[in-house]
Amino acid sequence: MTLPAPPMSPSGDVTAAPRVAPARTRRLRASLLGLLVLAVLGGALAAGILPRLHAHATLAARTAEALATTVATVRPASAPALQELTLPGDVRAFQDAPVYARVNGYLRRWYADIGTPVKQGQLLAEIDAPEVSDQLRQAHADEAIAAANYALAKRTAERWQDLLTSRSVAQQDTDQKVADMQAKAATLASARSNTARLAQLASYTQIRAPFDGVVTARNVDTGALIDAGSAGGPGRELFHLSAGTRLRVYVQVPQDASGMVGPQMQAWLTLPQFPGQRFAATVARNAGAIDNVTRSLRVELDVDNAGGRILPGAYAEVHLSAPQARAGLTLPANTLMFRPQGTCVAVVGANGMLAIRLVTLGRDFGSHVEITEGLQGGEQVVVNPGDGLLAGDRVQVAADAVDTPATPATQPATTASQAK
Template sequence: MEAQRPDGSDSSDQAKAKRTRWIALAAAVAVLALAAQGIWSRYDAHAALEREAEHASQMSVEVVLPQKSSGALDLVLPGNVQAFLDTPIYARTNGYLKKWYADIGAHVKNGQLLAEIDTPEVDDQLRAARADLANADANYALAKSTADRWTEMFRSKSVSKQETDEKVGDMLAKKATLDAARFNVARLEKTQSFQKVYAPFDGTVTARNVDVGALIDAGSSGGPAKELFHVVQADRLRVYVNVPQGYAQQVRAQQSAYLTLTETPSRHYPGTVARTAGAVDPQQRTMLVEVDVDNRGGELLPGAYAQVHFALGAGAAPYTLPGNALLFRPDGVKVASVDAQRKVKLLPVSLGTDFGTRVAIVSGLQGDEQVILNPQDSIVDGAPVRIVPRKDNGSAEGAAASSPARGAAPPAAGTQS
């Protein structure tokens, strides 16, 4: 082993070697740090890309809860308003209109004269029939007196029984002729009485189809009879409604209802279910219901279109959803809900009444489902989704749809907010 020199040159070499090692170690550490930073940045970028891809693969959806009313359901259906009595007035005799006494819009009473018909042919037929009646009466009187005389002579054996029977038979034949003539006169008198046309009941004239001098044909010539007047009794109205099969058993006679009109939506016209058909039409799957409405004020017009409101029991109130939450698939109607794992679950449902912007769901929902609004047609079971806040812009419909209503009936068609 070499001894250390007095000038200390071996210490310097060792210090240099040591410094060189530290520099090399620092360089290696720096290289390793740079390599680790590069690897970590690439890993972090890859993880971020994966997160973005996973985020992009999830559909952003808006959800709504089914709405259920704890009160009565307002079932709204279109109705056809008709007058309680609606009668066309025809002529029962031929002739020419002599005069009319009531025009359209006139309020007439039962038995009021509406028109007179000039019937010269019927008048002549009646005069001829009365002449035939007088002739038949004279012939019968002569035959009767003859038969009475021959009957008396037969008792004294002055004439034969054969001759007496002939006289009695002639009297009976003349009696039949007299009866026929009398009945013919009575028929023509009734026909002549049809010269005057009367109102059959209290009501309003809604049509007058003839004028003075018009030919009146009662249809005896083989052609169709022409309507002279049309009279309706509108102080009471019949409103006919076709109730869907799903609600047919819940609408019964004596049940209350009310009408609304599109021109006066805030006015309610009360009515009562008078009768139901008691059977469902096999073609339309509806039951015909008649609602009677008091119209003594004349505010409702026969022939008008109205909306009829039936108050159904709370137990009959189904869930309702916005119409844009439904999926119409070949295997039936479905809704897309989001489960606890934020995945899509398709639920089959049965539809009830369409209330305009909302549709009744008769079955298929429990009430706590998060139902997707505007689902894509291609949506499938198990697809991951991401729930985003609804963009309702403060609308009442959005507030009503996002949370179930309590104690209020679903809005009716035309009034859905």
């Protein structure tokens, strides 16, 4: 290969080639310097802007978190399958009667005070009624007169009938004598009836017990003026008797629970004076109709009180229990919201969005209530919801309140109508 000849000068001398290496070096250095400057500027920019962007994003997230309301939630629990009712009861004696006077007079003496056990027919008091005694004596005298007149009229009529057989007297005269005898007989019967009436009235001066029981009230004392009468009349109650070996307990069962009460259903009583003790009772009968004023069913229970521990007139709590046909869910009472559209609860969705659901209340367990409609179970229901919570609001669930079951109260339930 032939190399090119070096350049020649005009004089014929060979000239040197131009020097290009320094120019390229300068350009390379300038490029490196520019890249270095750009790198320094980029690093400085990244060091200043990126933390700001991160801080801004963090601030936005924290702001959104702060704007979301923090709520505590609870999940519904299953309601008890056994429905229990606790209702106020009125304890009364199986037999209870006031004792009034049937005659006017003055109390001569009384024989039984309050708390005295008495037997049927036992003398409780005596009344001095002189007017009745005088009337009885007069009635006996009138009866004697009527008896004498009848005896005379009878003998006369018999004689005239004998004379009539011999045709010594007229038939008309004989008929008059017989009619007079019959009239005298009627007068005697009337006199005897009046005597019996006054004798019965005189017996009312002795006040006797109508049945076996205990005297629970004595409202008169010796020498007091007694007026005949009864409740609502001018007379006043002399004694009051109660037979407490067997008791009746009356209770008003709300309409929505009336279907659970049936004859021979077993129940039990509690009384304030016997804490921790139960007394067996049996449903005997009910009114068979709902009272249109109280919207309740009057139920009567029988209680054996042979020991006499329970006193008539006491207050008792009646406990009734029966299987629940359809058990619902329970929630704490402080989860309920009362809105114009009805009773609601606030439910937190999976995305943190709030939903307002209408619910139907069932039994009231005190601190908890039964939800019969509106929830399926497993929802996160807000506890103590504020009035400002609306559907669609974003909320944050407190970590220590998630998945807390709503445990129903252990005391027996009343009814929704009572809760309202």
